[in-house]
Amino acid sequence: MLFQFNVFAESDVSIAKSFEFKSKSLRENRTIVVSLPDGYESSNARYPVLYLLDGVQNLKHVVGSVDVLTRVGSIPPMIIVGIKSKSRMKDFTSTKAAGIEESGGGQAFLNFLGDELIPYIDGKYRTNEFRVLEGHSVAGLFTAYAFMESPNLFDAYIVMGPAFWWNKEEPVREVKSFLSATPKFDKKIYFGVGKEDGNRHALKRFVEEIKAAAPSELVWKHEEFDDEGHMSAPLLNNYFALKFIFSDMKLPQEIKDNFTSKKFLEHEAGIMKKYGSAARQPQEIYVPLAMELIKHKDYAGAVNVFRRNAEAYKMNKYPQNYVWLAEALEKNKEPAEALKVYKQAYELSKETGYGELEKLAKKIAGLKAKL
Known part of the structure; x- marks a missing residue:
């Protein structure tokens, strides 16, 4: 950790703290933002962690939704860990694509999460075992890659407007193989997209594969939102995804x-x-x-x-x-x-x-x- 400073939503309201994390596996520093729940300092509670890709860009709306849903008891208080990427195409794609020189670094980024960042967060903060990974667009592509490549790393996934067009819809082919080899998958996955988002078509084909061969114990949901495009849908996607993931909290x-x-x-x-x-x-x-x-x-x-x-x-x-x-x-x-x-x-x-x-x-x- 090299330095620390506050990230402000307004001039006098701090919603997170940011620090530089020196990654050995990536051989570079990464900006990490951490938002702690109200009452963290005065309690002994342990909290679920939401790992937010494109964390600086999405921090404000995610913190806002989490705050509202926590106050009304729809979700538990949680720690939000946002990760800033220097090259999204490098971090969030697991395979090379023609004409995109930096592509294909997804496995290294997944190793960074599992081997470095998550252990660091678990050691520094009072976390419990429940972890959520959230990503939008190419980060949504990576989120799907993460549950297929390392299914035990997270307990729930939020996949928003994913770039499943990647390499001629490679993820659609991959999920079919994953499902056939995975008879049991005790996770929750939420897929959200705006109806005006061109990515919705490949996502629909991805979801059709899940619908045809969902493993036992997998709990999943797919939603499309009217009058929302690629950049406007994540606000609603995140809100309804969190309610879905923690829906078992509600008294039956x-x-x-x-x-x-x-x-x-x-x-x-x-x-x-x-x-x-x-x-x-x-x-x-x-x-x-x-x-x-x-x-x-x-x-x-x-x-x-x-x-x-x-x-x-x-x-x-x-x-x-x-x-x-x-x-x-x-x-x-x-x-x-x-x-x-x-x-x-x-x-x-x-x-x-x-x-x-x-x-x-x-x-x-x-x-x-x-x-």
């Missing part, structure tokens, strides 16, 4: 319809084990579910859901999360615990200026008198 309808605290807590433990302890449901799931449980007088279940909601959204410092939990505890005949939680709500309300201090003080005094 079966658990909501046939609720037991055991099944609910097992699901929550599962997403935290897979995606890090900061993974969570949207509050739009937790709160209505708990309210419905109260209607059906499953107060213990409501306590479990409201407690999970309060813990998962602790960083928001929203007093009402604790009020809901305290009310459920009262209904579940746990006045001592309810008192503790009402006190938390009171202190948060005082700290944040939320209000309701008089109402909370009365609840606290009333419970104290009962106890």
Whole structure:
């Protein structure tokens, strides 16, 4: 690491830090940008990593989408690692093409990711085992090459407007061979493209091969977006790709319809084990579910859901999360615990200026008198 500086979205808001990485395998320095999730410094959580090709160019819109989806609980907080290429044709093509002298360096770039950059990131930051690779255009070509050439390096792939026209649609031929030799492939792959992007036709032929011979356990999706071209589609591609990749975080309808605290807590433990302890449901799931449980007088279940909601959204410092939990505890005949939680709500309300201090003080005094 030679030096470090901030990358700014605005003059006073830093969204990432950048450093020069000296690669032995590539025999050159590479600019790497790293965006850490909110709360990283104050937590002990480990986070999935999104490796973003053309990382400097795409950083702003990807950080924005990740921020929105993380805040609402659609995806887990994650570390974004962007890689800047000096020659895209060199890095992102695995074979030589006539007239493109620098082409064919894809294997060396893949070695750089697997042998150097990923171990460095895992050593420096609190990462968990889940890794995503994202690329657009020729970087999308490389992303597809990566899952065929080194399928265990990443857990999910985002392939956007890929240049599958390369060498007379070489990737379309390669994926057919890959699929025939790979009966099992426990990964997630998202293919996205604008309907005005000329690359959509070769991508469609690539996807047809997957549709015909998808390995067991492969989870994949192909989407085309109206009124979007090659350069405008990545914003939407990235947003919907992330929702797709982490869609298993969402509480299954079966658990909501046939609720037991055991099944609910097992699901929550599962997403935290897979995606890090900061993974969570949207509050739009937790709160209505708990309210419905109260209607059906499953107060213990409501306590479990409201407690999970309060813990998962602790960083928001929203007093009402604790009020809901305290009310459920009262209904579940746990006045001592309810008192503790009402006190938390009171202190948060005082700290944040939320209000309701008089109402909370009365609840606290009333419970104290009962106890």
